[in-house]
Amino acid sequence: MQLPAWPAPLPGRSTCLAAFLTFLVGAASPDAAPGEEASPPNLVLIFCDDLGYGDLGSYGARGYETPNLDGMAREGVRFTDFYATSPVCSASRASLLTGCYHERVGIQGALGPRSGTGLSHAETTLAELLKQRGYATGMAGKWHLGSHPSQRPTRHGFDEFLGLPYSADMWPRHPEAPKAYPPLPLIDGDRNAIADVTPEDQSRFTERFTERAVSFIRRHRDRPFFFYLAPNMPHVPLFAGEKFRGKTERGLYGDVIAEIDWSVGQILRTLKETGLDDRTLVVFTSDNGPWLSYGDHGGSAGPLREGKGTCYEGGVREPMIARWPGRIPPGLVCREPASTIDVLPTIAALAGARLPDRPIDGKDIRPLLFGEPGARSPHDALFFQYLNGQLQAMRSGRWKLLFPHTARTMIGQAAGKGGVPGKYAQLAVGLELYDLESDIGETTNLAERKPEVVRQLEEKAERFREELGDSLQKRTGKAVRPPDRVSD
Structure with missing residues (x-):
């Protein structure tokens, strides 16, 4: 398999235009323009x-292959500048399912089994x-x-749920x-299956x-459906199925990714077998x-700086692939900034659903998803908060601005091995x-050379702080909503 260099070569806008025009000419339903759906599409969201x-x-991995996901990228659209709102679990998941910055809905960090905090029932999930x-x-x-029975997925709009209440490393074998x-526990519906x-x-x-x-x-198969598949991998502790163990050059981590790729292949095959392929949008992100302190049990940020737990690009920029035969032109590459907060409003538009009554932060990115000529990011800026509400970074157009704070790094540190993490060093940002x-790769700081750009970005950040706060400045936002809280 030929691997792209980092960063992967991107087609020019004329290439995207040609792909879009070719798609329109050959589309099975020429009466419907992208984004105008005669019937609500199915959705499979893999997170x-x-x-x-x-x-x-398709993002440059080495030591194993991901043929199903690479096939998705060839048959759909691959985003190069797609972001989570925070470099950690619960916060990021709250944004995906509500279309809001996680601070707006009161979710921070990674919720522990005994935290008592969960997503508010006043919020509207996807x-x-x-x-x-x-x-x-x-x-x-x-x-x-939220791990309390009243906070589980079946209390937030899901008809059924099989899975874990929190991270798989939050167990007695940590x-x-x-x-x-x-x-x-492994939960099935509202009961403990294990x-x-x-x-x-x-x-x-x-x-x-x-x-x-x-x-x-x-x-x-005979009605519209939404399935949210949220693998607990490749988060530690790493486990691969028997059929995948020892199969890749990368070791256990590569085996785990290979099994995730297999999982995606099973879903795509099922959609084809059931005749639902051209009626289903599949999104993968x-x-x-990656959790870099785990060394050989952690992933790769590729050309990006740092990883999980930081707001450098390696912590918040994610792979994102979307496929919908007959609707998304094949082979598209989108380099416009977009975010997990955009999933809910985009799906709402496709399904003809009404947006939540409460304010959200995401935007409809159908023009990006469908490769419309000249489509641009709908965001003036994207913001990244971490560590109890610190506004650590933002992106606006081509510019990324980090604000002074203390981060963590594995540079100069001994890497973890075999599931035991190395120790981070502090990094003054x-x-x-x-x-x-x-x-x-965020290697050359231009702040002193571009003071006007810094000033303009800081003005945008100030407006964000008024809304959602910034604990670095000891400020509480006026639009922060409370999470759900329970006590046993």
């Missing part, structure tokens, strides 16, 4: 855990939004938006804090969650960048400006 920007073949249009809704995988966590998950159980999760997705699609069009 990985700690997948790095450089972990897929599942609840689609149920208004008669969709069947299902989920398998990692939830991580390599650094084994006494900090209770037994990890009260105390074992390593053997974990090795079957990718297969088991895939089987649930396939079953759901087959059972609901991840919650944050200054006021840093990067031109991402020419410096994707």
